Amino acid sequence: MPPPATPVTPGFPAPPEDRRLSPHTGWTRAHWEAVADRLLDALPPFTRPDGAAVTPPGPPSWSGPQVDGLEGFARAFLLLAVRLAGAEGADPAGRTEHWARGLAAGARRDGPGGWPDITDCSQQIVEAASIAVGLHLSRPWLWDRLPPTAQADLADWFSQAVGRRTRDNNHVLFRVVVEEFLDSVGALGDRTGIEAGLDRVDEWYRGDGWYQDGPTRRGDYRDHRDGKIHQGESTYEAGERFDYYNAWGFHYYTLLWSRMAGPRAGARAAVYRQRLHAYLAQYVHLFGGDGAPVHHGRSLSYRFACLAPLWLGALEASTPLPPGLTRRLASATLSHFVRNGAPDARGLLPLGWYGEFRPSAQAYSGPGSPYAAGKGFLGLLLPADHPVWTAPEEELPVERAGRPTALPVPGFLVHGTREDGLVRLLNHGSHYLVAPPGARRDDPHYAKFAYSTRTGPEVGGAALEQRLDNHIAVVSPGGQVSRRERIHRVAVTDHYAASWHRPRMDGDALPAACRIDSVSVVIGAWEVRVHRVVAPVGYTVREGGYALADRDRLRAGVSGTHATVRRGDGLVSAIAGLYGWTAAHVRHGQGSNAFGPYSAVPYCSAVPTAPSVPDPDPDPATATAPLRESVHVSAVLLTARGGDPAHEPPPPGFSVAVDGPVVRLDLPGHASWVVRPGAPRPVAGGPGVLRPA
Structure with missing residues (x-):
């Protein structure tokens, strides 16, 4: 029996369900638009009067309140840009002018509300990437309509990122997309930094669509006591980190970089599409029948940002998933969070999973950090008549x-x-x-x-x-x-x-x-x-x-x-x-x-x-x-x-026999498992089913 599709979050204006088109969730494109609007319309009380900073309630990050305000603006702006582009510029709620004022005020470096300067390894580089992507996606309705002085101020602020050092992980891509946006508006003279950054990221690709988040041995680290960055002092083992940064980091930015670069992307774009295709074939298995993602890794307060690669697969025609399965999984995940209180009764996304839960958040996350969840709305860029929106929902792998x-x-x-x-x-x-x-x-x-x-x-x-x-x-x-x-x-x-x-x-x-x-x-x-x-x-x-x-x-x-x-x-x-x-x-x-x-x-x-x-x-x-x-x-x-x-x-009839370091597992109707922990091939036998005599 499908889970209830009617959200329980107070204040959510639930559109009518369509159980013919969406027999599992009842959700349609209208539900996606309604959730995006709910998230955006909850933010004005927490937005600075000039519009350039958004700071929802919550404790500050180690970057401080100024950077936190930029973080909240940048991540919510990306959602606004997707919503605007998905509606082909239609803006009946009149949000565009407000966000355009915020862009102009924040980019004015000598103004009272100017965003903090972009420095080496700073959080500002991360947030500049969200603003750059948002400006690219909404270019006809925002960037192209900004006064020349505001465009110049934005280009000047972005230019601070050119050549800057970044953390040696997914952060490399933030500088890459900022520089690509500058190139697209004629404000970048040298593309060598872009190519070098993409080459560095390619070193971390491990196959089957998976990137490791940075090298195994690193020479940069942030002191968790004060947030200061240290580089080049010594190297240390950082681990083999695989998590949702593949979804909302590596595939997200490499494919959006390709779209920003257009013909300049060259052969790289084809490689990134092939990697995304391979990744989605495995990624689809990480979601439950109710749409819930596996709770693993860091930055989990981003929640449904994990849906970004599903939509990118459809946008780039680089997915093994049928259109009805793509929408089914995405709608199941978004509705799962909405049913469980995210966004909350105020329409906000606090740090946490469903409700607020600070212990699972990282010290780098400010109160606006969860609005990276806006990455999960890329499907709105697909036209309403795209097969992803019109094909009937299909069962998830775990249901089949x-x-x-x-x-x-x-x-x-x-x-x-x-x-x-x-x-x-x-x-x-x-x-x-x-x-x-x-x-x-x-x-x-x-x-x-x-x-x-x-x-x-x-x-x-x-x-x-x-x-x-x-x-x-x-x-x-x-x-x-x-x-x-x-x-x-x-x-x-x-x-x-x-x-x-x-x-x-x-x-x-x-x-x-x-x-x-x-x-x-x-x-x-x-x-x-x-x-x-x-x-x-x-x-x-x-x-x-x-x-x-x-x-x-x-x-x-x-x-x-x-x-x-x-x-x-x-x-x-x-x-x-x-x-x-x-x-x-x-x-x-x-x-x-x-x-x-x-x-x-x-x-x-x-x-x-x-x-x-x-x-x-x-x-x-x-x-x-x-x-x-x-x-x-x-x-x-x-x-x-x-x-x-x-x-x-334990399974009925299951038995265990141990002889020194060798363990034999038996279950009626199955071949025995012989387990030798510590051996190069630790398991022999199983799981083949034996035919009855």
């Missing part, structure tokens, strides 16, 4: 067949179930290592073993340090919990994924030989995790399942080595300790999860008793105890079919 799908480049195994429309991302590759001087280098939006479309990691308060959900840790006798920082991928297939990591504690207090090898095997709705743990004698081993969150306190139950958490709507998170675990528990939290004020995590624990093993490379400084090797097997479940007994205990 809930089978696992390997995304080997980022190291993801995407695990969907048709019965409940849930999609889970098992992470055995992508990791974000916090820059120096930070010593605790894990990030909960990257370091977990699993993420989903219905849950988020515990990131607030004490829960952040406890690292319970979707994490395996060794815990010292004093209570210190190990971190999963660098993830060394071993294998990612359509049925299992494997990786290993060295558990870290403050001061690297664990012996260098400590190691956790992990294998995830997908069996129906379950993920069976097999771990080989080398840790000091006397340390506890602990593993958690998915954190559930809700408006009210969650129900929980523990029986032996099984723990279950239930939400009132039938969503269930469970973990079953099948081998190597001695107890199960549930931790309740409050104010720690983006999905609701109350949360709970089921988890298992054990103090291994296997014989100790010698440390092959003892270090007197860290050898606090002899080491012990142990094997642990757990079954982790996240299902929306709560109450169905077949979906709550």
Whole structure:
């Protein structure tokens, strides 16, 4: 049964549904226009009188209130430009003049409301890119109608970005599109910076449509204590970061750059279209049946900005998705957020996921940061008679067949179930290592073993340090919990994924030989995790399942080595300790999860008793105890079919046999899985179904 399409957000003027054209969502182009208008029309009370700064309620970023005001203006202006261009200049609400005044006031560098100058590695470069793209998209109705003095002021302000140093990641593209806009209006003399920037970004392309967000080793970092940028002092390992910046960063700006450049884009445009086509073939699997995106990575307050590449695929005729599927997915995602309170009753997008939740936001995000969500409205650039708007909606991949799908480049195994429309991302590759001087280098939006479309990691308060959900840790006798920082991928297939990591504690207090090898095997709705743990004698081993969150306190139950958490709507998170675990528990939290004020995590624990093993490379400084090797097997479940007994205990008839480091998994009707965590090929057998005798 399709989810209700009628939004619950107060003040949203919901257009009539069309269940013939859109049998799954009921949404049409009119709904998209209505949401865009709602977002824009909520901002005047938070806009400076001259129109050049927009600052919704919320704490400032580390860039300060002046830059935050520019950020709010730039990101909302991009939405205004898309809305204006999609209506071919029609503006019955009379918004254009207001935004044109803001452009003129902000670009006047000697004026009282002028935007901050663009400096090296500044947030101003980021926001200049949004303004440049918006001016390009709305050129006949805005740029071309601005007074010559305003055009000159804007070109002068943009010119400060030419040749500027940027952060060595997706930020390179911000300078590229600013320079391309300047070239398009005859205000750039040398294109070498554009080509050099695009060449740099090409170095981070890893295949299958995926870009890594910057090099693995970097020499630039922002000190999180004061926001200052440091460059060239030393290099550090930054991780292999794959996330939604592929969607709202790399593909977004490379394809829009191609459109801005026109014939100047040359052969690059064809390459970018091919990469987008490959990306969308995988990206479509990261959305649940209700349209919810997997909650993973940073800048998640951008929300439906993740839809940008879907629309670009249609705009550039570079998508493997049928038109009806493109609109279905986009409308399902936007309506999912609207139904869950984003925008809120004021029409605003606060920092958070649905409602406001500051702990999941980054320090670089100001209160206007979430208006990057405007990138998700690019579909309005398609004419109303385009097949994307006129073709009947189609089912999403998870609704047609809930089978696992390997995304080997980022190291993801995407695990969907048709019965409940849930999609889970098992992470055995992508990791974000916090820059120096930070010593605790894990990030909960990257370091977990699993993420989903219905849950988020515990990131607030004490829960952040406890690292319970979707994490395996060794815990010292004093209570210190190990971190999963660098993830060394071993294998990612359509049925299992494997990786290993060295558990870290403050001061690297664990012996260098400590190691956790992990294998995830997908069996129906379950993920069976097999771990080989080398840790000091006397340390506890602990593993958690998915954190559930809700408006009210969650129900929980523990029986032996099984723990279950239930939400009132039938969503269930469970973990079953099948081998190597001695107890199960549930931790309740409050104010720690983006999905609701109350949360709970089921988890298992054990103090291994296997014989100790010698440390092959003892270090007197860290050898606090002899080491012990142990094997642990757990079954982790996240299902929306709560109450169905077949979906709550481990799979009926499932058995585990352990012989040293070798684990055999058996399920009636299936070939056995033989799992050797730590081996180059860690899984043999399965998942083929055996014919009955």
